[in-house]
Amino acid sequence: MPNGPLFGERRGLLRAGTTMAPAASRLRAESEFGSLPRRVLAQYLLLLKLYPVFTKAVSSGILSALGNLLAQMIEKKQKKDSQSLDVKGLLRYLVYGFFVTGPLSHYFYLFMDYWIPPEVPLAIVKRLLLDRLLFAPAFLLLFFLIINLLEEAEKGRLPQFQGHPGLQGEGCRQDEEWFLACTTNELEDVDTLAVH
Numbered sequence: 001m002p003n004g005p006l007f008g009e010r011r012g013l014l015r016a017g018t019t020m021a022p023a024a025s026r027l028r029a030e031s032e033f034g035s036l037p038r039r040v041l042a043q044y045l046l047l048l049k050l051y052p053v054f055t056k057a058v059s060s061g062i063l064s065a066l067g068n069l070l071a072q073m074i075e076k077k078q079k080k081d082s083q084s085l086d087v088k089g090l091l092r093y094l095v096y097g098f099f100v101t102g103p104l105s106h107y108f109y110l111f112m113d114y115w116i117p118p119e120v121p122l123a124i125v126k127r128l129l130l131d132r133l134l135f136a137p138a139f140l141l142l143f144f145l146i147i148n149l150l151e152e153a154e155k156g157r158l159p160q161f162q163g164h165p166g167l168q169g170e171g172c173r174q175d176e177e178w179f180l181a182c183t184t185n186e187l188e189d190v191d192t193l194a195v196h
Helices: 005-016 021-050 052-079 087-115 123-155 176-195
Strands: none
C-alpha cells in the first residue's frame, strides 16, 4: 500500500470505523455476493473430482442444449419467425452431449495425457496437432452421423443404407436430413464406376 498522509489517514479511518464504515459494509456485501459463484465453482470442482465422467457428461449435455437453444433463438429472430422452439432439437443435443461429447472427450484427453506426457519436448504442439488433425474431424463426422440418426429415429424412419429408395444416386432428396447418407451412396457409386 502506498505511503503518505492521505493513505495513512485512510487506513486509520477504516480501523476506527468512522466515516468509511458505509463503504466497508458495501464492500463486505459485494464480497458475499461474489462468494456464490465461488461456492458453485468449488462444488463443481468437487463433483469433477468425485465423478469426473458423469459431471462432464451432464455439463456437456446442458451446454449442448443451451447452444442449440441459442442458435434457434438467433435463427428465429433473423427470420422473424413466429414458430415455437424445437424442443425435440434441444433434447437431441442434450442426449448427444450427455452420451457422446462428455464421455468421449474425457477419455480422449486422458489417453492423450498418457500418450503424450507433458514432459515430452513440444508436448503442447503434438497434442494440438493430434487434437485438431485427428480427433476434431472424426468427432465432427460422429456429430453429424449421430444427430442425423437421432432426427431420423424421432421421425420413425432410420436411414437404411441398403435398398432404400432415397439412396439410389439421382433419387437422393436435396434436403439436409439425407445429405450424409446420399453422399456415402454417391461415393460408393463413384468407386464402383472407377473399378469397372
